[in-house]
Amino acid sequence: MTVKSILDEKGRDVVTLGPDVTLADAIGLLAEKRIGAVVVTDGDGRILGILSERDIVRTIGQAGAQALDLRVSGAMTAKVTTCRETHTVNHVMEVMTRGRFRHLPVERNGRLDGIVSIGDVVKRRIEMVEREADQIREYIATA
Template identity: 60%
Template sequence: MSIKQILDEKGRDVVTVKPTMSTMEAARLLAEYKIGAVIVTGTGGKIGGILSERDIVRAVARDGGGALDKPISSIMTAKVITCTQDHTINQVMELMTNGRFRHLPVEEDGKLVGVISIGDVVRRRIEDVEREAADIKAYIAG
């Protein structure tokens, strides 16, 4: 199964923010949308970074409450790994596991077209395994 199929089912809406937004504002946005990361966009909508809950926790641990007043550009992950819609679930699982992150922007021709979370990937993988098990049971029974 490809990432395109997941995005076709779940949707392609992505919460994006500007690098000048305060960390507190970003934290409120994460809570409001019940998401774990936002994509930081720069000029022309290009991906400039990603800000996750983990980035905020690390900043607060390092700088105390003052971290919440800083712009997200000072704490975001600037080197963003992306995938394309043609990537498979297994390829994305490997990227996420090796990189130790839970959110992966999907990019096509330099444009952000969606975000895949570890929850999306695990959900799809479980569905695939259950379908395979049902197929094997049907084959054995038939």
């Protein structure tokens, strides 16, 4: 199973922000959409960074309440690990586990093409294991 199969089912819509939005506005957007991260892009859909709840907590911890007036570009993770739709669920799970992050933007031709979360990946992995178990049970029953 690949990232493409996840995106084909859940869609390719991604909540994005520009780098000059304030942290307060970004927090409001995360709360409104009930999501844990937002991808920071330029006007052409190129990924500039990702802003997660962890980034926000770290920034507020360092700067205090004044952090809310800072620009997203000052709080985001600028070195973004991405994947492609051809990557497997197992590969993406390994990358996310090793990097200790829960959101992985999907990139195609240098532009944002979707996003997968650890929840998406775990759901697909469980489906794969259940399907394999069903196939083994069926094989045993017919043997």
